[in-house]
Amino acid sequence: MLDAFTAxxxxxxxxxxxxxxxxxxxxxxxxxxxxKQLTVAGDHMIK
Incomplete structure (x- = not known):
């Protein structure tokens, strides 16, 4: 899972x-x- 600063x-x-x-x-x-890319990848729970 990525945080907002790395994404x-x-x-x-x-x-x-x-x-x-x-x-x-x-x-x-x-x-x-x-x-959109993060959502498609299923990594939409950004901290």
């Missing part, structure tokens, strides 16, 4: 707080993809 790369977490909407939007889509 989502540090660069992605940093970019979630970017001032530009477009960058935040792109990163949010990346996070969505990571969550």
């Amino acid at each position: 989502i790369p540090a660069a992605v977490l940093r970019n979630l707080a970017d001032m530009l909407y477009e960058k935040r939007k792109i990163v949010a889509l990346e996070v969505e993809g990571i969550v």
